[in-house]
Amino acid sequence: MIGIVDYGVGNLYSLGSSLSALSLEHTVSGDCDVLSACDRIILPGVGAFADASKKLNEAGLDKFLLQQAADGKPLMGICLGMQLLFDVSYEFGTYKGLGLISGSVCPLLGDLPGGLKVPHMGWNSLNIMRDDSLLKYVKQGEYMYFVHSFYAKDCDADVIATTHYGIPVTAVVRRGNVMGAQFHPEKSGAAGLAILKAFSEI
Amino acid sequence: MLAKRIIPCLDIKDGRVVKGVNFAGLKDVRDPVELASFYNGSGADELVFYDITASSEGRRLFTDILERVASSIFIPLTVGGGINDVSDFERVLKCGADKVSVNSGAIADPSLIGRAARIYGSQCVVLSMDVKRVGGEYRLFSRGGRVDTGIDAMQWAEQGVSEGAGEIVLNSIDTDGVKRGFDIPMLTELCSRVKVPVIASGGAGSAQDFVELFNKVEGVDAGLAASIFHYGEVDIHELKRLLSDSGVPVRI
Numbered sequence: 001m002i003g004i005v006d007y008g009v010g011n012l013y014s015l016g017s018s019l020s021a022l023s024l025e026h027t028v029s030g031d032c033d034v035l036s037a038c039d040r041i042i043l044p045g046v047g048a049f050a051d052a053s054k055k056l057n058e059a060g061l062d063k064f065l066l067q068q069a070a071d072g073k074p075l076m077g078i079c080l081g082m083q084l085l086f087d088v089s090y091e092f093g094t095y096k097g098l099g100l101i102s103g104s105v106c107p108l109l110g111d112l113p114g115g116l117k118v119p120h121m122g123w124n125s126l127n128i129m130r131d132d133s134l135l136k137y138v139k140q141g142e143y144m145y146f147v148h149s150f151y152a153k154d155c156d157a158d159v160i161a162t163t164h165y166g167i168p169v170t171a172v173v174r175r176g177n178v179m180g181a182q183f184h185p186e187k188s189g190a191a192g193l194a195i196l197k198a199f200s201e202i
Numbered sequence: 203m204l205a206k207r208i209i210p211c212l213d214i215k216d217g218r219v220v221k222g223v224n225f226a227g228l229k230d231v232r233d234p235v236e237l238a239s240f241y242n243g244s245g246a247d248e249l250v251f252y253d254i255t256a257s258s259e260g261r262r263l264f265t266d267i268l269e270r271v272a273s274s275i276f277i278p279l280t281v282g283g284g285i286n287d288v289s290d291f292e293r294v295l296k297c298g299a300d301k302v303s304v305n306s307g308a309i310a311d312p313s314l315i316g317r318a319a320r321i322y323g324s325q326c327v328v329l330s331m332d333v334k335r336v337g338g339e340y341r342l343f344s345r346g347g348r349v350d351t352g353i354d355a356m357q358w359a360e361q362g363v364s365e366g367a368g369e370i371v372l373n374s375i376d377t378d379g380v381k382r383g384f385d386i387p388m389l390t391e392l393c394s395r396v397k398v399p400v401i402a403s404g405g406a407g408s409a410q411d412f413v414e415l416f417n418k419v420e421g422v423d424a425g426l427a428a429s430i431f432h433y434g435e436v437d438i439h440e441l442k443r444l445l446s447d448s449g450v451p452v453r454i
Contacts, residue, residue, distance in 0.1 A: 013269075013272055013273065013297075013298040014272060014273075014276070014298060014300075017272070017273035017274070017298075018276055020273070021276070046323070047323060048323075117397055117398060117399060117423075118397075119324070119325050119368065120204070121325060121368070121369070121399055122204050122205060122207055122247075122399065122423060122424075123204070123205040123207065123247055123453045124203065124204050124205065125203060125205070125453075143205055143453035145277070145278060147325045149325075164203055165204060186276060187276060187277060187278050187300065188276070188277075189242070189276050189277055190276070192276060193276060
């Protein structure tokens, strides 16, 4: 059973239907007891870091997720959910993240060469840096769907794939049982579904 | 490298696809869910659903369909038509749409763009505009291209982006339906004026028109079309191979 963390951020509809299409049992919940009973957890998220982080903390889900990660349960963050795994975000201020992966979340604007549009929106190809069970069904150069204006950096040790948008942009990270995707696997066609399938087998 | 997107657009009226669709092996299909699944598996990078229903009963049908479509496709879904207020954004996003396209609703009340962007984020707000040349200038039209607003289209686009629109669909009334290619000069002008993704619409008659679009308009991000895809005149897989061979980055 995969638990999708519901903390009032973003649209969980497509994620649920992606897992259904893969015949993977899942539940959408903000209740620690329900999520605790799941054998793996997905942390989704769309919107602003500060707001999402606040909602996570208010629901007591921050401490819960830290404990689950420490217990070795597979945990995957998607998009803003991935960014929440990091130490800190500089999205319109300075906000503390879960600190499960070392690094910081910074604006693309400023780091990108001139002329590139922000948000980084659309299909971009993965540059897989090393073999990892999360990407076992994904080919080098496979396209995924990205929508974001901030990105994770200073996290080289845990990056397993980047995408190129003027600069290398962190696309997939993993530290042990904690992993994250900057793009939306649930919006990335068959290639995205393959990542969700691989996650269910970790 | 960021890929150029190919986007089929489906017009929905009273819960059915307008005019139906004729692919090889799929004759006169009017079920939006079946068609969305077909496109999901045939190389489309995104889908646009446009609700041209006028009645509230039809609108309820549309949202029922959206839910079913959203749960059967795994690519981004943009929804437009009848978006006049933030509550309309809420209505379609709740059904699983990823982006919402505004047109006449934003002309009637430009503050709609900013209000929606603040709640849902700019990436969710698509400004769709119908533009026609009038007396040597690009003029914004409303009500499905029927009413000349007198507004300068390029200034409108700049205003929309500064209010928070995250993407622009430019439909050229001058080339729409003519099937002799996209409106290259109009798109070039728009791409020089805004720094958000631009989707070209109106005029695609062949696969070669997309090659010309992406080769001539450097800043354009996507090409949108309806009938040439629906009637099987252009196969998306073949189109993408042609684009790739012509040096245009696409998702294959």
